[in-house]
Amino acid sequence: MLPSQRKISESQATEIDLAEKSGIRLNAAFELMDNEEQITNIFWADAQMIMDYGQFGDVVTFDTTYKLNSAHRPFASFVGFNHHRETVIFGATLMYDETADSFVWLFRRFLETM
Structure with missing residues (x-):
């Protein structure tokens, strides 16, 4: 990621923490966020x-x-x-x-x- 894309909000950080605790890989967690919250x-x-x-x-x-x-x-x-x-x-x-x-x-x- 470019440095400008490395910043995430607090809610996104919480989502990533929850995903990690659930066993979801980091790149998959980012992929979920990139889908404009449409699962x-x-x-x-x-x-x-x-x-x-x-x-x-x-x-x-x-x-x-x-x-x-x-x-x-x-x-x-x-x-x-x-x-x-x-x-x-x-x-x-x-x-x-x-x-x-x-x-x-x-x-x-x-x-x-x-």
């Missing part, structure tokens, strides 16, 4: 979810709860059951829209992550 699709899975998928991922359900949040965005989760028949979450997503491209993106991220 399209978000998928997340932590280490425990990935380990649970490795043990209990034989059967996975994909459940969508459409437009019940304040932004009217589809929320979806990848869920399974452990050997005690308890619900295990393998991943979750907040999608921008319900287009085929969004679902293709989501399923690819899920497979790459797991």
Whole structure:
């Protein structure tokens, strides 16, 4: 970056700190800020979810709860059951829209992550 582009606001610094604590790489955090605060699709899975998928991922359900949040965005989760028949979450997503491209993106991220 040029020296003139190296200055960030306090709110941007806070966003970068939160992203770093969430495991998002620094360049990805800057990329998020450069998109004029318009996030399209978000998928997340932590280490425990990935380990649970490795043990209990034989059967996975994909459940969508459409437009019940304040932004009217589809929320979806990848869920399974452990050997005690308890619900295990393998991943979750907040999608921008319900287009085929969004679902293709989501399923690819899920497979790459797991």
